[in-house]
Amino acid sequence: MKNRRGEKKMSNKTYDTIKAVALFATPILTLLSSVVTIWAAIVTQNAVIPAAIVATFAAIDTCLGAVVLVAKKIYEEKGGEA
Numbered sequence: 001m002k003n004r005r006g007e008k009k010m011s012n013k014t015y016d017t018i019k020a021v022a023l024f025a026t027p028i029l030t031l032l033s034s035v036v037t038i039w040a041a042i043v044t045q046n047a048v049i050p051a052a053i054v055a056t057f058a059a060i061d062t063c064l065g066a067v068v069l070v071a072k073k074i075y076e077e078k079g080g081e082a
Contacts, residue, residue, distance in 0.1 A: 035060075
């Protein structure tokens, strides 16, 4: 398919794949890498455990925020009210 300028359009399947990666995979991978980095510092540098716990909660909260936004958007697209 081409748009008005003759450029090739992105297929729906390609768009859906990119959207799924951006909305689901990226926040989860960010969460995992954050938690691994935080706790690796605990093991290797004898860092303060309470600070690592707080940082872990912040990483989890950030990921959950992304998940909630995605869930809200899906809910609204299906005709629900926010």
